[in-house]
Amino acid sequence: MSAEPYPAIRSTPALEHLLTLADMPRAQMVALLDRAQRFSEGRDARQALAGTAVCTLFFEPSTRTRMSFQLAALRLGADVLNFDVSTSSARKGETARDTMKNLEAMGVRGFIVRHHDDGAVAALADAANPGTALINAGDGRSAHPTQGLLDMLTLRQAKGADFSRLKVLVIGDVKHSRVARSDLHALRTLGHGEGRSIEIRVCGPQSLLPQDATLDGCLVSQDLDAALEGVDAVMMLRLQRERMDEGLVASLEDYHRDYGLDARRLKRAAADAVVLHPGPVNRGIEITDEVADGPQSLILQQVANGVAVRMAVLEALLAR
Numbered sequence: 001m002s003a004e005p006y007p008a009i010r011s012t013p014a015l016e017h018l019l020t021l022a023d024m025p026r027a028q029m030v031a032l033l034d035r036a037q038r039f040s041e042g043r044d045a046r047q048a049l050a051g052t053a054v055c056t057l058f059f060e061p062s063t064r065t066r067m068s069f070q071l072a073a074l075r076l077g078a079d080v081l082n083f084d085v086s087t088s089s090a091r092k093g094e095t096a097r098d099t100m101k102n103l104e105a106m107g108v109r110g111f112i113v114r115h116h117d118d119g120a121v122a123a124l125a126d127a128a129n130p131g132t133a134l135i136n137a138g139d140g141r142s143a144h145p146t147q148g149l150l151d152m153l154t155l156r157q158a159k160g161a162d163f164s165r166l167k168v169l170v171i172g173d174v175k176h177s178r179v180a181r182s183d184l185h186a187l188r189t190l191g192h193g194e195g196r197s198i199e200i201r202v203c204g205p206q207s208l209l210p211q212d213a214t215l216d217g218c219l220v221s222q223d224l225d226a227a228l229e230g231v232d233a234v235m236m237l238r239l240q241r242e243r244m245d246e247g248l249v250a251s252l253e254d255y256h257r258d259y260g261l262d263a264r265r266l267k268r269a270a271a272d273a274v275v276l277h278p279g280p281v282n283r284g285i286e287i288t289d290e291v292a293d294g295p296q297s298l299i300l301q302q303v304a305n306g307v308a309v310r311m312a313v314l315e316a317l318l319a320r
Helices: 026-040 064-074 094-103 120-127 144-159 176-189 222-226 252-259 298-320
Strands: 052-057 079-084 108-115 133-139 167-171 199-203 220-223 233-236 274-276
Touching: 026 144, 026 176, 026 298, 052 064, 052 094, 064 079, 064 108, 064 133, 064 144, 064 298, 079 094, 094 108, 094 120, 108 120, 108 298, 120 133, 133 144, 133 298, 144 176, 144 233, 144 274, 144 298, 167 176, 167 222, 176 199, 199 222, 220 222, 274 298
Parallel strands: 052 079, 052 108, 108 133, 167 199, 167 233, 199 220, 233 274
Antiparallel strands: none
């Protein structure tokens, strides 16, 4: 399965849809982060989307992503509709495309879509009317672009805008993670400057690492203690427990022993290293309480930044 099944679709100079970070120009990414920073500081929160109807079209469960998109849209003055697949005509066999087209006919201009199939959001974007904007809130294992952006904003707030000096470690199930793919795309885009390039390390069980181009240019290891040495940021990934049924992880205890982050291990990183995690957190498996709730954790800052980033994206797409 390709990690990058579709390109980002955009018009120039404004975004048309946000589907992936894979080919987003650096200047456009930086502009979104700059705008999100202003929103995070409580500046410029004007009613830019007053009278605009936006729908969260989620075919998978979500807490942080869905709630932060709703809050972001409301802060911009949008009218927000929440699609519940369990009580919708999707239970009667209606396709996602027909659902979207019917909502379009009601005047909805923005769709925030989470779907279990790779490329599903891109297919909806192809079917959308001119002036309708699609935002990928996570599709299959392919992309989660707003999560990638909020992770970059959080890292930038902690370490400054010059990522080229950083050593960043991604730990866990990269193979099945749309978050990891969007983070890697963004880190590569932002990680060059003055003849230097960011050092991206990846660590996880061989069974949970992709065998395609996802890890090109990364330093890959199965030794977590060695991979942690001197890193400036640690980006944890959720262990998807369904992988246990596939036999890709021997046991939760083995995974925690080999790839769990605790305070003892974290001491191998730089003294001012920061820890990120997209949630939901499996405490005691991929990360311990003392790290998740500790002074180096930016997990709740990521959540807060999610609202600001999603405000910036919604404004860029819909505030014509």
